[in-house]
Amino acid sequence: MTDTSLLVLLPFLAALAATIHARGAAGWGLAGTVASAGLAAHLALSVHASGPASIAIGGWAAPLGITLRADGLAALMIAMTALVGLGVCVQALAAWGLRPTAVEDPRRARMRMGFWPLWLSTLAALNGLYLSGDLFNLYVTFEILGLAAVGLTALSGTRRALRAAFDYLVAGLAGSLLLLLGVALAYAAAGRVDLGVLPLLADSAAGRIAIALIVSGVGLKAALFPLHFWMPAAHSSAAPAASAILSALVVKGALYLALRLLLEGGLVADALRWGLICLGAGGMAWGSVCALRADRLKLLVAYSTVAQIGLIMLAISVAGDPLTGTAWQAAALLMLSHALAKAAMFLAVGRIAEELGHDRISGLNRSDLRPGAAEFAFAIAAISLIGLPPTAGFVGKWVLIDGLIGQGAWPVVALVLTGTVLSVAYLSRVVSRCLRGGPHIAPGARRPPWRAGDVAAIGLAFTALFMGLLSAAPLALLNGPLLS
Amino acid sequence: MIVFDLMLAAAILVAGWSALSAPDRTGAIAGFLVFGLLVALSWVRLDAPDVALAEAAIGSGLTGALMLRAAGRMAPPAADRVPRAQRAAAALLACGLAGGLAVAVMDLPGATIVYDPLVRADLGQSGVSNPVTAVLLNFRAWDTLLEMAVLLAALVLVAALGPRGTPRPARLGPLYTPFLRIMAPLSVLVAGHLLWLGATAPGGAFQAGAVLCGGLLALYFGGALRPAAVPAGPLWALCAAGVAVFAAAALAAEVLTGTLLAYPDGADKIWILAIEGGLTVSIGATLLLLFTGLRQGGARA
Numbered sequence: 001m002t003d004t005s006l007l008v009l010l011p012f013l014a015a016l017a018a019t020i021h022a023r024g025a026a027g028w029g030l031a032g033t034v035a036s037a038g039l040a041a042h043l044a045l046s047v048h049a050s051g052p053a054s055i056a057i058g059g060w061a062a063p064l065g066i067t068l069r070a071d072g073l074a075a076l077m078i079a080m081t082a083l084v085g086l087g088v089c090v091q092a093l094a095a096w097g098l099r100p101t102a103v104e105d106p107r108r109a110r111m112r113m114g115f116w117p118l119w120l121s122t123l124a125a126l127n128g129l130y131l132s133g134d135l136f137n138l139y140v141t142f143e144i145l146g147l148a149a150v151g152l153t154a155l156s157g158t159r160r161a162l163r164a165a166f167d168y169l170v171a172g173l174a175g176s177l178l179l180l181l182g183v184a185l186a187y188a189a190a191g192r193v194d195l196g197v198l199p200l201l202a203d204s205a206a207g208r209i210a211i212a213l214i215v216s217g218v219g220l221k222a223a224l225f226p227l228h229f230w231m232p233a234a235h236s237s238a239a240p241a242a243s244a245i246l247s248a249l250v251v252k253g254a255l256y257l258a259l260r261l262l263l264e265g266g267l268v269a270d271a272l273r274w275g276l277i278c279l280g281a282g283g284m285a286w287g288s289v290c291a292l293r294a295d296r297l298k299l300l301v302a303y304s305t306v307a308q309i310g311l312i313m314l315a316i317s318v319a320g321d322p323l324t325g326t327a328w329q330a331a332a333l334l335m336l337s338h339a340l341a342k343a344a345m346f347l348a349v350g351r352i353a354e355e356l357g358h359d360r361i362s363g364l365n366r367s368d369l370r371p372g373a374a375e376f377a378f379a380i381a382a383i384s385l386i387g388l389p390p391t392a393g394f395v396g397k398w399v400l401i402d403g404l405i406g407q408g409a410w411p412v413v414a415l416v417l418t419g420t421v422l423s424v425a426y427l428s429r430v431v432s433r434c435l436r437g438g439p440h441i442a443p444g445a446r447r448p449p450w451r452a453g454d455v456a457a458i459g460l461a462f463t464a465l466f467m468g469l470l471s472a473a474p475l476a477l478l479n480g481p482l483l484s
Numbered sequence: 485m486i487v488f489d490l491m492l493a494a495a496i497l498v499a500g501w502s503a504l505s506a507p508d509r510t511g512a513i514a515g516f517l518v519f520g521l522l523v524a525l526s527w528v529r530l531d532a533p534d535v536a537l538a539e540a541a542i543g544s545g546l547t548g549a550l551m552l553r554a555a556g557r558m559a560p561p562a563a564d565r566v567p568r569a570q571r572a573a574a575a576l577l578a579c580g581l582a583g584g585l586a587v588a589v590m591d592l593p594g595a596t597i598v599y600d601p602l603v604r605a606d607l608g609q610s611g612v613s614n615p616v617t618a619v620l621l622n623f624r625a626w627d628t629l630l631e632m633a634v635l636l637a638a639l640v641l642v643a644a645l646g647p648r649g650t651p652r653p654a655r656l657g658p659l660y661t662p663f664l665r666i667m668a669p670l671s672v673l674v675a676g677h678l679l680w681l682g683a684t685a686p687g688g689a690f691q692a693g694a695v696l697c698g699g700l701l702a703l704y705f706g707g708a709l710r711p712a713a714v715p716a717g718p719l720w721a722l723c724a725a726g727v728a729v730f731a732a733a734a735l736a737a738e739v740l741t742g743t744l745l746a747y748p749d750g751a752d753k754i755w756i757l758a759i760e761g762g763l764t765v766s767i768g769a770t771l772l773l774l775f776t777g778l779r780q781g782g783a784r785a
Contacts, residue, residue, distance in 0.1 A: 016636075016728050016731075056743070060606070060624075140627050147641055204592075206592050
């Protein structure tokens, strides 16, 4: 049995087990996540050692059958999912427990039984998405992903979360419809739906419209400005573990498809690329402005995701020819660093809100409470998001700017730097308040106690920090040959 | 036939408009039901009887029933109007999309569909002679496996978010029981027939599951079937059985033949029938529970 089939089917079977045997949901969830992480590590090592591999499911070669393909990019994305997943698992176990206790809060039980099947489905769908070599199959993985993500949004059960989840469901369905329409049109225009169809689509107007439809579906699902209207509410009203998954992992699925379209030769139309550059820049500006104006911590972090998605989409659309340049690698590295940092940030914000009892930014200064581990994790994650050395974010922006200078695209360099300055501005709204100390802290101020949620946040934040020093590993994966 | 096709196209547009413009929910759903049936008819005209069956049974029939049930529990629609600017923007977007699609359809190059010859060439090795079943359960079985996961994810969502407790249907008249005595076994028989037929002719697990669900719904309305009285665990097991069998078969095939979902030589048909049997039961149960709702996890259903 190979890693690729188990990477999808194992979390999926664990999700079934967690659904049927709801009392042991957390145990199944933990086992599925850890096993999947082991497989992800093994896949990354074997892709690094012996190059990309692909299997034709059922022995039917593409385009008739579906291929699962594991190249460096897919292996990196799967490893990213596994890393973030492990961190989120620690937080979920801490928050909702491993086993039912004798006297249990019904809310806690409901969260535990709801979270694990949804997370395992998300994990299986993401792994399937990264491995898929077929457009229609990609659409199906997006369907699982979308439904599970709506469930994760609504999990906390508050009125605000339910409303946000409904908007998310409608937006996600519209995105799916656009995607499906694009795939159907690609089938009509070129007669097949495996990824090999993408270079053929540029030849006809119908093919180019198909690509445009697929990209707009991806934009809606990735919350690309101005299609992000559903996202801040959904990400800011979910439970911390769910927010971390939604913001760090789920939107990456759509961004990955955009990157895949580029690598397979689908994003060749200049108009489309210029459009995406404009939308990416717009997202960076608008997300930053909204983050600067946000009054709640979770909302600030969610709007920062809008800005970061803009940056990643910008990196994808300026990458130029992937066969000659390496600028596209910047997009993959930025996705990795954003996933780690943003998951850490949402978990940290969850802990801060738990200690403070609210998440208003203006109320972060409290004289009776010292800043604790969560604030520390937030600051480290902020450093990675801004892109200071030695973090993963720094390496991503370095590769991006290096590639842009190589192309002589100075206006885009200016855009990226402006976005970076804006991110410093909105993140320091929080970090500066965490740097308190001195006279306004009362002498007897208590320090927040350590919780497992802090461990998860700090672990992910430090992974983002050290990923910069260890960036040879992801770069080696990305430098390997790609399947196309 | 061109006259019929034109009338059909016009009727689809009218049904769609009436669904969108109906002032109350029941009217809108009635429009949607008619719309679905007309679309199913157009699939027949397009020589796609499998899609027509699925559209009529699931796309129109079951979805319509789900909508009617949901409409029954919702408050009457709020009277607030959508702002004019928002309507205009939506109309503009829709026009843009329709224009783009029109351009694309006009521009479509001659049919270079590569699948037809490939399916025809490999149909002999697929174990079944109905090309649709060969694609769904053999050539592209991975899609079908993941689609079943979508169905189950929808059920998990309904269980997590749906209203607590299942409603008990109103009692029906004295003639209902004799009707059930005919309908329930008949639905099982038809489902089994459709399942078996799928190997050679239009039919298969999805259609069979929908028919099975119809029989189960009849039992539910007759009061003979009360999902609320059954603990949630076994119900979940029933719904997950199909996709669990499918996933296990995929891995077992990999152990036996070395390739994911590659059925052992010569035994394709047995594997396909076994998988489809599991799928039929699970689809029937899942569709029923989507309708009746169920409580997640805990035994107090």
